[in-house]
Amino acid sequence: MSTEDEKISSLYQQGNKPQPPAHLDDAILNAAKEAVSSTQDTDSINSTKSKTVKGPFSGGWPATVSIAAVLIISIILIPLINEETPTQSTSSDLDIENRSLLEEDTVDRELVEQLDSMKATQRASNVQKKEKEEARQLIQSPSLSSGKAQVFQDALNPATLESNAIKEKSLPMRKLRSIEEESRPEKNNRYNYLLSSPQEDESSAATDSINSQNIPASISALSPRYWLEKIQLLINQNDIKAAKKELDAFKVEYPDEKIEQSILDSIYTPLSKE
Amino acid sequence: MMSYSAGNAEAFETLYQRHKGSLYRFVLRQSGQRSADEIFQDIWLKVVNTRASYQVTASFKTWLYHIARNRLIDQYRRDNIRPVENHSDELDSIESTSFPSPETNLHTQTQHEHLLVAISALPADQKEAFLLREEAGLSIEQIAETCGTNFETAKSRLRYAVKKLQQALLEKTGEKS
Numbered sequence: 001m002s003t004e005d006e007k008i009s010s011l012y013q014q015g016n017k018p019q020p021p022a023h024l025d026d027a028i029l030n031a032a033k034e035a036v037s038s039t040q041d042t043d044s045i046n047s048t049k050s051k052t053v054k055g056p057f058s059g060g061w062p063a064t065v066s067i068a069a070v071l072i073i074s075i076i077l078i079p080l081i082n083e084e085t086p087t088q089s090t091s092s093d094l095d096i097e098n099r100s101l102l103e104e105d106t107v108d109r110e111l112v113e114q115l116d117s118m119k120a121t122q123r124a125s126n127v128q129k130k131e132k133e134e135a136r137q138l139i140q141s142p143s144l145s146s147g148k149a150q151v152f153q154d155a156l157n158p159a160t161l162e163s164n165a166i167k168e169k170s171l172p173m174r175k176l177r178s179i180e181e182e183s184r185p186e187k188n189n190r191y192n193y194l195l196s197s198p199q200e201d202e203s204s205a206a207t208d209s210i211n212s213q214n215i216p217a218s219i220s221a222l223s224p225r226y227w228l229e230k231i232q233l234l235i236n237q238n239d240i241k242a243a244k245k246e247l248d249a250f251k252v253e254y255p256d257e258k259i260e261q262s263i264l265d266s267i268y269t270p271l272s273k274e
Numbered sequence: 275m276m277s278y279s280a281g282n283a284e285a286f287e288t289l290y291q292r293h294k295g296s297l298y299r300f301v302l303r304q305s306g307q308r309s310a311d312e313i314f315q316d317i318w319l320k321v322v323n324t325r326a327s328y329q330v331t332a333s334f335k336t337w338l339y340h341i342a343r344n345r346l347i348d349q350y351r352r353d354n355i356r357p358v359e360n361h362s363d364e365l366d367s368i369e370s371t372s373f374p375s376p377e378t379n380l381h382t383q384t385q386h387e388h389l390l391v392a393i394s395a396l397p398a399d400q401k402e403a404f405l406l407r408e409e410a411g412l413s414i415e416q417i418a419e420t421c422g423t424n425f426e427t428a429k430s431r432l433r434y435a436v437k438k439l440q441q442a443l444l445e446k447t448g449e450k451s
Contacts, residue, residue: 004440005436008436008443009408011385011389012386013408014382015386015390018295018302019298020294020295020298024311024314027315028290028315028319028322029286029290031322032278032283032286035325036278036281036282037283
């Protein structure tokens with residue numbers, strides 16, 4: 001502030017200083033006091049109201065309870081829900097699952113195959129045992145020819161059995177298939193045998209059996225049905241003698257088996273004519 | 275003011291006693307004796323009514339003079355006139371009541387009268403700036419804040435006001451001599 005400023009300022013301050021009238025002071029101060037007191041009254045009325053009229057949800061407990069509820073839900077219920085409902089897997093997860101299922105399926109199939117092969121081996125061994133038993137009985141019977149006996153001896157030879165067993169062990173599935181094929185008449189390898197020439201039919205049963213599966217013909221015995229079919233085929237080929245021979249063998253093998261009358265007629269009627 | 279907002283009526287009385295004279299003169303110098311009382315009362319009632327919304331963003335003095343300034347502007351608009359430039363009524367009252375006119379103070383009193391006449395003749399913004407400094411004791415920054423202008427504008431207004439007052443006093447002295 002310059003000296004001229006100071007001069008002007010001091011001159012202004014030296015002069016008379018008018019003040020507001022007293023009634024104005026009183027009015028303003030009273031208004032100020034009333035405003036404050038009315039506010040206090042309103043506050044006191046509000047406070048008494050808030051004291052007297054307290055609703056069930058006034059106070060701080062609803063907030064506390066709601067926080068506690070949220071905590072309980074998040075800590076306890078959400079893990080429980082997650083445990084109960086399986087998580088939604090993504091497409092990649094599904095792929096992985098499918099792959100694992102396929103792998104499991106493959107493994108299962110392999111296991112089933114192995115089990116089947118084991119069953120088949122068991123069945124084959126049972127059949128072998130049965131056949132051995134029968135062969136022993138046949139060997140012991142006095143009516144058996146020396147050639148057949150020899151064949152049965154060969155069949156019961158441990159070496160032959162061992163080789164057969166090795167074959168069976170090494171190829172369980174093949175054995176299984178062969179058993180399956182045996183159960184199917186149209187694919188039966190014995191059916192091929194039926195289609196063979198009559199000269200071959202006339203050869204000894206032992207040779208046939210060796211040629212077929214190293215099992216004697218009487219032992220590897222055709223099932224009654226196929227045997228009868230073989231006989232019928234021989235009849236159809238007009239090889240009555242061979243048919244009769246087979247029929248005799250069939251009767252020996254299956255004495256209680258019922259033979260169709262047509263077969264009997266077609267064999268015995270021409271023979272009786274002769 | 276915060277104490278008064280909290281409900282202490284005595285705090286308001288303290289504030290009032292501290293600022294009433296300067297504020298009254300600030301209003302009186304700009305509006306004239308007739309409307310000064312009404313404006314002065316309105317300003318303080320505004321302070322009372324807005325006590326709840328008062329925030330300590332500036333000093334109470336700056337806030338108070340900001341209210342006063344707005345009320346004066348409203349008055350100018352209401353009366354559809356420019357700010358008072360001639361305080362003849364005020365000068366009359368000064369002459370009738372405030373001058374004992376002793377011999378020793380005669381020169382000073384005369385000069386003061388001349389100064390008041392010169393102040394009333396100032397442009398409104400310069401008069402406002404000068405009165406804010408002399409009556410409210412505001413600094414240039416506070417004047418700028420109260421008037422809603424920047425520092426340089428407030429400073430130049432004040433400088434022009436002082437120059438014009440000096441010039442007016444010199445003219446009066448020259449006339450007398």
